[in-house]
Amino acid sequence: MRRLSLNQKTTNSWSVREAVDGCVRAGIEAIGLWREPVHEAGVSESAKLVRDAGLRVSSLCRGGFLTAHEGPERRRSIDDNRRAIEEAAELGAPCLVMVVGGLPEPGGSGQPVLPGSAAAMPAASASSPAAERDRDLPGARQRVADGIAELVPYAIERGVQLALEPMHPLYCADRGVLSTLGQALDIAEQHPAEAVGVVVDTFHVWWDPEVERQIARAAGRISSFQVCDWITPFPGDALLSRGMMGDGHIDFRYFRRLVEQAGYDGDIEVEIFHADIWAADPDTVVAQMKQRYTAHVLER
Amino acid sequence: MRRLSLNQKTTNSWSVREAVDGCVRAGIEAIGLWREPVHEAGVSESAKLVRDAGLRVSSLCRGGFLTAHEGPERRRSIDDNRRAIEEAAELGAPCLVMVVGGLPEPGGSGQPVLPGSAAAMPAASASSPAAERDRDLPGARQRVADGIAELVPYAIERGVQLALEPMHPLYCADRGVLSTLGQALDIAEQHPAEAVGVVVDTFHVWWDPEVERQIARAAGRISSFQVCDWITPFPGDALLSRGMMGDGHIDFRYFRRLVEQAGYDGDIEVEIFHADIWAADPDTVVAQMKQRYTAHVLER
Structure with a gap:
């Protein structure tokens, strides 16, 4: 139970303070934070809340969105990632989770949309003629690799x-x-392990026929499980669409x-996006999470 | 335009006769058939309809569902695949598309559910306690390989x-x-190319970072595009969830x-599952399919 971490998204209605208090009540020692609620509470105040409660921060979500072509939108994204790195450092988060972004939107704003926020997903099909779509997936993937390379020196510095x-x-x-662990490692391995690692999220990788081999390859670079x-x-x-274990x-x-x-002995974060779970009483969700963690994640 | 093939699912409301007539009206030379409407029309009658209209059959969908553990359900599936092979031979289909099945249902019937048919997806989460679930994905994948090996001699014979x-x-x-082309090829390459090939369906493989390398590897084994x-x-x-090109x-x-x-110069089948497209007038769908094929698939 000591490795169990509550990712804040699992109890989406809770503020940082409420989530910290909820962890303490439930005897959970680590928390995965998200930038939006951290901004609402204030970064320094969030850091203090977590520290005073004696919790570890297992990760900060999220940076990324690095697929825009060179230009003002891409520069805004790089700048925002630098701020996210600073916030992770201030919060004592060992890693910043990078959601790298999809194919560029035609005329997109570059603002990632948070699931569960008021703004809906951008409806590209409604807003733009098909001919204007950017369908160059290898190109988008290359821009992710380039963006990571640009951020690495600052990540090391902080x-x-x-x-x-x-x-x-x-x-x-x-x-x-980034669709596979192998692909993420191809980028990560271009940099020192302390600068770039990978997240192993069961929901994202469970189907991958290469997953056993790639997790072994990730030894020393697993930032978060x-x-x-x-x-x-x-x-x-x-x-x-993510369910409880x-x-x-x-x-x-x-x-x-x-x-x-593969040598990972860090926190095990539970991160669930599901309307019913978000609508339920968060303390009840945390209690169920602990029970399911014991029943399905730990050894029998 | 000569390589364009109408997969029957794209015009889901049409019988075999209606689809054959629709192809002739639209100047389409090939058709991808599905077993259920073929059974409704009769296999011999369907073969005659296609032959008399001068159409090629590009594929027959579908065999597969080979993930059940050994027992009566698995035997029924193997027998059904043999019948599907016979039907493909009688229809003059060069290949039988294999949808290999998911994780075994606890107490599952072994009857695959056809999208768009009256029966809904089996709701495993509602019908069975979580503890009874079969979560052994590598095991299910091995049973697919075993089932294919068992069917190969009959496929060669027919x-x-x-x-x-x-x-x-x-x-x-x-x-x-089977989630990647690489994984399908790992199985296919255990057998002669005339016995086992792979389908390259853009909807299924477009995201795969290995796809370029794997399509090259599939040279001589691409059964259907x-x-x-x-x-x-x-x-x-x-x-x-599949859209028009x-x-x-x-x-x-x-x-x-x-x-x-990779040497493939066969038919290019359009197979779309989408409620709006199924609800539209099939002749209109076929006309749009031809236009989009020219605009998005052929060289500009």
């Missing part, structure tokens, strides 16, 4: 590891063009053993 | 190529545990060139 998160191919078009389940039937909203098809013990064999 | 279809990882849990688009926002029904994010010319560089 002592924050950039944690590349391969995302389920479901999100390739509009959220994350996150768990949530793949549930069926697939929920209508692709961004809110045990409600779906993923063998969590198998993945925990794989990351441990 | 002159039908089994076409392994890697499916988007979205479907890994409940429909197809299918096109439809990945659209966003992701539609609510995962089985009806040009409505989404896939660069079709890029994939057509890749399969051609």
Whole structure:
């Protein structure tokens, strides 16, 4: 139980203060923070809340969105990632989770949309003629690698590891063009391990026929291990399709053993995006999370 | 335009006779058939309809569903695949598309559910305690390889190529545990090329960072090239999420060139599952398909 970390998204309605208090009540020792609620509370105040409660910060979500072509939007994104690195350092987060972005929107704003926020996903198909679409996926992936390379010196300076998160191919078009652990490692290995690592999130990687080999390859570069389940039937909203451990098809013990064999002994973060879980009482969700963690993630 | 093939699913409301007539009206020379409407029309009668109209059959969908553990359900599936091979031979289809099945359902019936049919997806989460779930994905994948090996002699005897279809990882849990072209080729290469090939369906493989290398590797084993688009926002029904070419994010010319560089010069099948397209007038859909094929798949 000492390695269990509550990712703030799992209790989406809680502020930083509420989430910190909830962890303390439940005896949870680590928390994964998100930038938006941290900004609402203030970065210094959030750092103090976590520190005073004696919690570890397991990660900060999220930087990234590096697929825009060179220009003002890309510069804004690089600048925002620098701020995110500073925030991670101030919060004592060992890593900044990088959601690298989808194919560039035609005339896109460059502002990532937070699931669960008031703004909806940009509806590219409605707003632009098909002919204007940027469909160059290899190009977008190259710009991610370039953006990471540009951020690495500052990440090293501030002592924050950039944690590349391969995302389920479901999100390739509009959220994350890094689709496999192998692909994330191809980028990470161009840099020192303390500067760039990878996130192993069961929801994103469980289907990958190469996953066993790639987790072994990731030894020394696993920044974060996150768990949530793949549930069926697939929920209508692709961004809110992640289930509580045990409600779906993923063998969590198998993945925990794989990351441990690769030398990872850090926190195990539970990060769930699901409308019903977000609507439930957060203390009840935390209690269920602890029970399911014991039943499905730990050894029997 | 001579390589364009109408997969029957694109005009889901049409019978075999109606689809054949629709192809003739539109000047389309090839058709991809599905077993259910072929059974409704009769296999011999369907073969005659296609032959008399002067059409080629580009593929027959579908065999597969080979993930059940040994027992009566698995035997029924193997028997059904033998019948599907016979039907493909009688219809003059060069290949039988294999949708290999998802993780075994606890107490599952073994009957694959056809999208668009009256029966809904089996709701595993509602019908069974989580503890009974079979979460052994590597095991399910091995049973697919074993099932293919068992079917190969009969496929050779009847002159039908089994076409392994890697499916988007979205479907890994409940429909197809083969998730990448590389994984499909690992199985196919255990057998003669005339017995086992692979389907390159843009919707299923477009996100794969290995796709260029794997399509090259598939030279001589590409059974079928299918096109439809990945659209966003992701539609609510995962089985009806495929879009018309040009409505989404896939660069079709890029994939057509890749399969051609690998020596494929066969039919290009358009297979779309989408509620709006199924609800539209089929002749209108076929006309739009021809226009989009010219605009997005062929060279400019």
